[in-house]
Amino acid sequence: MNAPFRPQPLTTNETGYMPGFGNGFETEALPGALPIGRNSPQRCAYGLYAEQLSGSPFTAPRATNERSWLYRIRPTVAHWGAFEKVDAGLWRTAPCAEVDLPLSPLRWDPLPLPEGKVSFLEGIRTITTAGDAGSQSGMGAHIYLITRSMEDEYFYNADAEMMFVPQQGGLRISTEFGVIDLRPTEIAVIPRGVKIRVEVPEGPARGYLCENYGGAFTLPERGPIGANCLANQRDFLTPVAAYEDREVPSRLTVKSGGSFWRTEIGQSPLDVVAWHGNYAPYKYDLRRFSPVGPVLFDHADPSIFTVLTSPSETPGTANIDFVIFPDRWLVAENTFRPPWYHMNVMSEFMGLIEGVYDAKTGGGFTPGGFSLHNCMLPHGPDMDAFEKASAAELKPHKLEGTMAFMFETRLPQKVTRFAAEAPQFQRSYTNYGHTLAKHFNPNQR
Numbered sequence: 001m002n003a004p005f006r007p008q009p010l011t012t013n014e015t016g017y018m019p020g021f022g023n024g025f026e027t028e029a030l031p032g033a034l035p036i037g038r039n040s041p042q043r044c045a046y047g048l049y050a051e052q053l054s055g056s057p058f059t060a061p062r063a064t065n066e067r068s069w070l071y072r073i074r075p076t077v078a079h080w081g082a083f084e085k086v087d088a089g090l091w092r093t094a095p096c097a098e099v100d101l102p103l104s105p106l107r108w109d110p111l112p113l114p115e116g117k118v119s120f121l122e123g124i125r126t127i128t129t130a131g132d133a134g135s136q137s138g139m140g141a142h143i144y145l146i147t148r149s150m151e152d153e154y155f156y157n158a159d160a161e162m163m164f165v166p167q168q169g170g171l172r173i174s175t176e177f178g179v180i181d182l183r184p185t186e187i188a189v190i191p192r193g194v195k196i197r198v199e200v201p202e203g204p205a206r207g208y209l210c211e212n213y214g215g216a217f218t219l220p221e222r223g224p225i226g227a228n229c230l231a232n233q234r235d236f237l238t239p240v241a242a243y244e245d246r247e248v249p250s251r252l253t254v255k256s257g258g259s260f261w262r263t264e265i266g267q268s269p270l271d272v273v274a275w276h277g278n279y280a281p282y283k284y285d286l287r288r289f290s291p292v293g294p295v296l297f298d299h300a301d302p303s304i305f306t307v308l309t310s311p312s313e314t315p316g317t318a319n320i321d322f323v324i325f326p327d328r329w330l331v332a333e334n335t336f337r338p339p340w341y342h343m344n345v346m347s348e349f350m351g352l353i354e355g356v357y358d359a360k361t362g363g364g365f366t367p368g369g370f371s372l373h374n375c376m377l378p379h380g381p382d383m384d385a386f387e388k389a390s391a392a393e394l395k396p397h398k399l400e401g402t403m404a405f406m407f408e409t410r411l412p413q414k415v416t417r418f419a420a421e422a423p424q425f426q427r428s429y430t431n432y433g434h435t436l437a438k439h440f441n442p443n444q445r
Helices: 383-391 417-421 427-435
Strands: 017-019 025-028 049-054 067-072 084-086 106-108 124-132 137-146 153-157 161-168 171-175 178-182 186-190 196-199 205-212 236-239 250-256 259-265 272-277 282-285 306-311 318-325 328-330 347-354 370-373 397-399 403-409
Touching: 106 427, 124 347, 124 370, 124 417, 137 318, 137 403, 161 171, 161 347, 171 186, 178 186, 178 236, 178 282, 205 318, 205 403
Parallel strands: 153 250
Antiparallel strands: 017 236, 025 272, 049 067, 067 272, 084 259, 106 370, 124 137, 137 205, 153 196, 161 186, 161 205, 171 178, 171 196, 186 282, 236 282, 250 259, 306 318, 318 403, 328 397, 347 370, 347 403
16 A cells, blocks of 8 residues: 655756746756757766657757656656546546537536535636637647646646646646646646646645646737737746655646556656756746826727737737736726726636636626636626726726736637536526616707
8 A cells, every 4th residue: 555645855956937928947956957059968867767758749849849858767758557447527628529518608617616525627617618629729628627646646638738727726747857836826837748747735726727738828919019018928937947856655637639648657756856948947927017098088909918828820810819907097988997897809718816807796707717708709798897987087097916827828728528518507697688787868969
């Protein structure tokens, strides 16, 4: 019988993180572990193995070429065994067409945390999928519900890079590249193929997870905004090298082609002592996003709140945009300040991390909840938000204590059977527009 899991101190240096986005980083947990001026010497220091992890084709242009060199106690092929297919639980992968709901805006209450012991892999609840993971296009939107740390369990996703968006409780994501500690209003991105262990050191945790099947998230172009504001490169943090030298029976699960495959191994695969390159996990504090907006009249498009984007082959049309609605000042004159009523070619999965979203002030959209407004479906402020904003005194007003976000994609999102049958599904939400009063009077301007 295996000894109970005890998190072990990781061997690392003292800085914790390295700032910058898309940098060519280098970091070592033991002095001299990184070879100088070369990638693959005949013999690596400390008896390590050199291994390259490529996030793009070898021939991708330099600006989009992603790879890192890892110097590890064992190469990945030694962390391998006879894989068997195992149940993926409630994790679904596109294409997935389990149910066919009527055309409608959709919304859910927060999913409750389970009472039993549930790990990250056991606690994923897929809400929507879009596109086709096999063709590297589209996304999956999930809720994670975690009540226990992974214990000598490791995972990597061959289908997608993953964006963690905590809503309640902190996470510690131990990766091959180092350790990421994460709190609500922060996000972390784990590249495709990077091995991780997810822990909940402070107790149960709930949040959102976006699987990006397409091109890696990158910073959006600022266009006329210029060189500053929005998300700045310096505020992204990549972990310094840390490694585990633990010879204990362990399990490695791989998600590939929408299926889970599991093998037994004899040690921790988080054994990278040093690494260099630009393909690595990172975190970002959403409170460091510097918003811009209208300073005289009218309402700017929500694209000005894009933090990260996964590009498609069509310029200006994202595979996924990650958009946030943070604290900000509203100052526009003679303007309806909340988001307007609209229909959109993009499909919007929205979540609420904290506070109140300014277009949904009438209740029903609470932290931990989520909604879906698919391609060309109408949506906008509820009655309470409309009436208050239409009659408000238009002095400068600061929205505070709020953080909503969207996973927005060019592809229609399919709802899973779990989401369609969940008790938290707000079936009456489809009619929220019916409460909007008729104000039309042809005799009064």
